[in-house]
Amino acid sequence: MKLRALLSAIVFAAVAATASAGEVPYLAKDVASGVLPPVTERLPQPPLTVDFAARGQTLGKYGGTMRMLMARSKDTRQMTVYGYARLVSHRPGDFELFADILESFEVEDERVFTFTLRRNHRWSDGHPFTTEDFRYFWEDVANNEELSPAGPPNLMLVDGEAPLFQVLDERTVRYSWSKPNPDFLPSLAKASPLYLYRPAHYLKPFHAAYAPAEELAKRVEEAHQRNWAALHNKMDNLYRMDNPDLPVLQPWKVTGSATSTRFRFERNPYFHRVDPEGRQLPYIDEVIFDVASPGLIPAKVGSGDADLQARYLSFDDYTFLKQAEDRFPFETRLWRTAKGSQVALYPNLNAADPVWRELFRDVRFRRALSLAINRHEINQVIYYGLAYEGNDTVLPASPLYEKDYQTRWARFDLKQANRLLDEIGLPRDEDGIRHLPDGRPLELIVETAGESTKQTDILSLIHDSWLDAGIKLFTRPSQRNVFRNRVFAGETLVSVWSGVENGLATADTSPADFVPYSQQQLQWPKWGQYIETGGQSGEEIELEPAQRLRELYYRWRDASTKAAKRAAWKEILEINADQVFSIGLVSGVLQPVVVHSNLQNVPKEAIYNWDPGAHFGVYLPDTFWFGETPAKNASAD
Structure with a gap:
């Protein structure tokens, strides 16, 4: 017993020594016992x-x-x-x-x-x-x-x-x-x-x-x-x-x-970043992911079950979350998103059905679909008027932005939409529904990944305005993998997803999102696959404006000056605005971010974006740390 007590005392002393020498407390025992080398060697x-x-951050403490x-x-x-x-x-x-x-x-x-x-x-x-x-x-x-x-x-x-x-x-x-x-x-x-x-x-x-x-x-x-x-x-x-x-x-x-x-x-005991005092990051010892049904996540967050959360939350949850702050120690922040469009429609230019494929490749039809959408109504009803209305393009904060890119063919104009549809030769029946050239009713199925009620709500609003243009909209939800595979195969006519990832592009940013580049692009998956595989699969680009976009991508890639890159970008954005290859709705939507009152170094205001940004990643969560719970400030709201 004396020997065991002596050994315990030795280990305790070694742990205390390593901790006082700047060692991470969570790892001090392993360092003292020789399982890990000291931090200076790691x-x-x-x-x-x-x-x-x-970064506007403060030095933190370990643990949590x-x-x-x-x-x-x-x-x-x-x-x-x-x-x-x-x-x-x-x-x-x-x-x-x-x-x-x-x-x-x-x-x-x-x-x-x-x-x-x-x-x-x-x-x-x-x-x-x-x-x-x-x-x-x-x-x-x-x-x-x-x-x-x-x-x-x-x-x-x-x-x-x-x-x-x-x-x-x-x-x-x-x-x-x-x-x-x-x-x-x-x-x-x-x-x-x-x-x-x-x-x-x-x-x-x-x-x-x-x-x-x-x-x-x-x-x-x-x-x-x-x-x-x-x-x-x-x-x-x-x-x-x-x-x-x-x-x-x-x-x-x-x-x-x-x-x-x-x-x-x-x-990770060997992580390569340190704070300004040379202490190894991360500050926080461990992270827990609890798995729950997507529909239950906002309620669980509002019950204090998360310390940092944005994924699976939407602007609709903001009021509920703000009210829950009175009962649980967290605050709800709003970060502006940076997608070209929060939600966008993608007519499939590679649709397997030859009649639909020819119709989607007619720019007049794509323009008519866009003109027949009341974006102001969507903004007011879904986003309380706080979003930007317009095309799937770069945002006002981008140095490449021009207002025409955002507004061309994006105003609500049913009269012009109907004129374009008449010009194509899509007659109406006695119920006001138009017909395809082969006589089928113009019933357009829009497919979703089934993960967002917001998309369903938006499609309900579009349904009414499209009906006034003689187009009957139906929705079909499916699982994400099934959804994407149907798009890739040309079985999907129109799909719903978010717009281009980076609405803050500069001349040096790749314009790949705006040109045929990848199978993942829902408006031309087979053309993208052809490029992605070097012609081994997919289909060669057949539409002249899309071919031009690909040529401009090469021009941008090979350019030796920023002015040449900017010129290529300008024409790429102009073609996309004019050709309406994707139909943007609203952008700059506010994303709720729930942060525990103890959690420090999380920005108060920030951009919430996938790429670039990695959502929280660009703000380095390894620098976040838990401090004392601040007193509730009734006037803070």
């Missing part, structure tokens, strides 16, 4: 010192658990989004890029990119993070036909050309193209980023080039996978953060104690 050199003064609510087990990926550790990251406000995980980067003519890693940087399991992790991804994953049948990511190809990849030394890699690739660097800072690296030490035992055949076959059988490639892909998903054993570089890592209704993330 941090890279140099670590990234977060500029609190520029931050609770959030999510609706699906797949939402574990939000921890990667919010953690927002990237090779390069966006600053809040101007969204300029800075070296984050990287110590530094150099760019020559937007063709040659040289990346330098931090000395002694380590994965969350303590293994060194080196250029071998970059080499492994490029040679053994991206260019392995079994793991990547389509080849390297599209963002790493310029006119089909892959980069020259070079490992210059243990800390330096270089990617070079013969033509500019201005999308490359920003893609590394996205909410869902382009990953150029993998934890090679962890994944090699699942790779046929490194693992003994018998051992690998046994692993495949035990994991119930069809082959080694399927097993490797299952174990390798840095974005999803659903594998507790996969090392990460994020501030928090998922633990193995997950259930179907709760996920726990604990601090």
Whole structure:
């Protein structure tokens, strides 16, 4: 007993010593017992010192658990989004890029990119993070036909050309193209980023080039996978953060104690950021995701079940949440969103039905659909008149903004809409419903992912005004995967989703959202797929204005001056405004953000955006901390 007491005293003294030496209290016991090295050995050199003064933040203290609510087990990926550790990251406000995980980067003519890693940087399991992790991804994953049948990511190809990849030394890699690739660097800072690296030490035992055949076959059988490639892909998903054993570089890592209704993330002992006093971040020890039905999340937030929440909340919840502040210690802030349109309609120019496809490709029909929407009514009824009405385009805060982009073909004008529909040759029957050229009634099914009652409410308002134009609107909700697959296959006529992600674009921002670029673009999924796969699948662009958009994208990409990039952007925005490829409704909608009264360093006013922004990520939640509960101020509202 005396020996046990003596050992306990020694451990207690060691813990106290490590804590007083600037060690994270949560990790002090593991450091004292030798499970972890001291913080001075865990941090890279140099670590990234977060500029609190520029961000308007205060020094914090360690500890606490931050609770959030999510609706699906797949939402574990939000921890990667919010953690927002990237090779390069966006600053809040101007969204300029800075070296984050990287110590530094150099760019020559937007063709040659040289990346330098931090000395002694380590994965969350303590293994060194080196250029071998970059080499492994490029040679053994991206260019392995079994793991990547389509080849390297599209963002790493310029006119089909892959980069020259070079490992210059243990800390330096270089990617070079013969033509500019201005999308490359920003893609590394996205909410869902382009990953150029993998934890090679962890994944090699699942790779046929490194693992003994018998051992690998046994692993495949035990994991119930069809082959080694399927097993490797299952174990390798840095974005999803659903594998507790996969090392990460994020501030928090998922633990193995997950259930179907709760996920726990604990601090990464080797995280590379520090506060201005050199103390390792994050301040908060762990984050909990509780899974609940989407419809119940606002009520649970209003009952004090979350410390930080915006996901699954909408402006409709604001009044209820403000009233709940009298009963629970939180406050509800309003952050302005930055999408080109909060909700947009996407006529499918690749619809499988040939009659509908030809109609959607007639610009007069797309203009008529837009003119027959009463955006002012939507703004007043749904958003209390606080949103901006107009097209799916850049916002007034963007240096590229022109009022005409926002208003062209976006005013409510039923007379002109009917004139265009008459001009196309879509006659009405005795009930006032128009007919397609083949005689079918013009009954337009608009499909949703079934996740937003707001979309349903908006479509109800559009239904009435479209009916006055002789168009009968029906809605069809489905699950997100089914919804997207139907759009991709051309089975969906018109879909509903949010507009372009970045309404604050500059001349240096990629205009990819406005041109055929990806299968994920709901107005031309097959054209985007054709571009994305280098012509291996999808359909070649057949509409001249869309072809012109693609040409302008190349002009922007290859431009050597900001003036040339701005000129390309200007024509891209003009074509989109005139051609109405997507039908925007309102933008700049206010997003409720619930913040526990104890939680510090969360901005009072901010932009809430997916990309760029990563929602909370750009504000670095690793710098948030729990302080004393401030007294309720009755006049604060």
